[in-house]
Amino acid sequence: MDLHELMGTAVADLPELPDQLGQVERIHHRRTATKRASLISVGTALVLGVGTLTIASPWAHQATNRVAAGSAPITRQQFAEDAARILQQNWPVSGQQVVWKATPATGPSSQIFIFEVEQGTKVVGGMQLIFYGSGSTTPYPMTTLEPLDCLNWPQMCTADAAGDRYVSISTGDDAMAFVYSGNDPIYSLTDLGVADLKGVNAPSPQLVVGGSLTRAQMQHLGASDGLREIYAEAARAGQLTGSGKAAPTDVESS
Amino acid sequence: MDEDFAAFARERQQQLYRTAYLLCGNRDRAQDLVQSTLVALLRSWNRVRDADNPDGYARTALVRTFLSERRKLRREAEIHTLANDRAAAHHHVAAHDSATDLRLTILQALRQLPPKPRAMVILRYWEDLTIEQTAAALGCSEGNVKSQCSRSLEKLRTLLGEQFTELVVR
Numbered sequence: 001m002d003l004h005e006l007m008g009t010a011v012a013d014l015p016e017l018p019d020q021l022g023q024v025e026r027i028h029h030r031r032t033a034t035k036r037a038s039l040i041s042v043g044t045a046l047v048l049g050v051g052t053l054t055i056a057s058p059w060a061h062q063a064t065n066r067v068a069a070g071s072a073p074i075t076r077q078q079f080a081e082d083a084a085r086i087l088q089q090n091w092p093v094s095g096q097q098v099v100w101k102a103t104p105a106t107g108p109s110s111q112i113f114i115f116e117v118e119q120g121t122k123v124v125g126g127m128q129l130i131f132y133g134s135g136s137t138t139p140y141p142m143t144t145l146e147p148l149d150c151l152n153w154p155q156m157c158t159a160d161a162a163g164d165r166y167v168s169i170s171t172g173d174d175a176m177a178f179v180y181s182g183n184d185p186i187y188s189l190t191d192l193g194v195a196d197l198k199g200v201n202a203p204s205p206q207l208v209v210g211g212s213l214t215r216a217q218m219q220h221l222g223a224s225d226g227l228r229e230i231y232a233e234a235a236r237a238g239q240l241t242g243s244g245k246a247a248p249t250d251v252e253s254s
Numbered sequence: 255m256d257e258d259f260a261a262f263a264r265e266r267q268q269q270l271y272r273t274a275y276l277l278c279g280n281r282d283r284a285q286d287l288v289q290s291t292l293v294a295l296l297r298s299w300n301r302v303r304d305a306d307n308p309d310g311y312a313r314t315a316l317v318r319t320f321l322s323e324r325r326k327l328r329r330e331a332e333i334h335t336l337a338n339d340r341a342a343a344h345h346h347v348a349a350h351d352s353a354t355d356l357r358l359t360i361l362q363a364l365r366q367l368p369p370k371p372r373a374m375v376i377l378r379y380w381e382d383l384t385i386e387q388t389a390a391a392l393g394c395s396e397g398n399v400k401s402q403c404s405r406s407l408e409k410l411r412t413l414l415g416e417q418f419t420e421l422v423v424r
Contacts, residue, residue, distance in 0.1 A: 003379040007276055010360040017271040021260055024292040
């Protein structure tokens, strides 16, 4: 008896599953209504610390290699410089500079922005904003906060970076958020309250980073319950203190 | 509700249920997994319908939902355990037969595998996916699938004992 047959034996006596469609439809409608309500406050904001940076889907503008901020297209460089400025304004450690680095080689529709955190001449941390997609799959944005040794993502992080944890939030096909340890997701949510990516006007993901946001501040920023949980988990994992930043504030999960 | 989705879901939900049951070893949780998977599929139905392989899409959604919920499972302190299933099985099966023992032994052996390797084994040997398809479904490398499956099969052989020496990798 091979393994397929063994597993077939294990499910042979399984009673028939009652039709799930009615329940599925009720859940879908409820979540759609909730999502619509939350989008009123979430909008298309990408929240970084206490600053707000609004971006849209860059692959919608591949032909011109431009991304959109709000309604007005801007260049990648302008986007990156704006992001660096906002990160710098909210960076919890004085004396450290957030610097946009050159974009590495990317796929046909991936957009990756890398920022390094420098203290004097020493690089003490890094951060990526990744908008990932390919020509053969539905693109989805992924915003990632990573430790320094994951800066060469995905090469470094597909190996087991033991003990490293990072947060990635994606919308699109799966609308999932993960907190990773190495290559292993340790925490995730399947319903973030953000819209699926379906076109140019789709909302971008939210990522809240920083060392000292309170729960009230996060609520004020429009972070969903799911994001608040992720933030709390990231704080617990010490991720928010990576790169020698300030001590974490353990935000109570909602 | 989209009629295409309804037809798709009705046709696939039993197979998804069986796979979910192998993943989690519990009927109630398997039903929840199927439900969550179908909700996710409905939410993205426009893309799923136009995809080259909607079945693959559904399988991927199922295993990712399973993996995403594992932390929650830990917190719930395994309220529903195989012991419940064993008790239920014994309650419903008048004669404690060898088929029941076999079923529970297999499920218990699968549960000894960590969630992700378990999902790999089930996709590879129950759903008969290729290494490439399994890697794509789980978002990992093919090398990772090969090594994890190899280790998992070795563990399963140990757990299942000599009575399953005919265990054959397909």
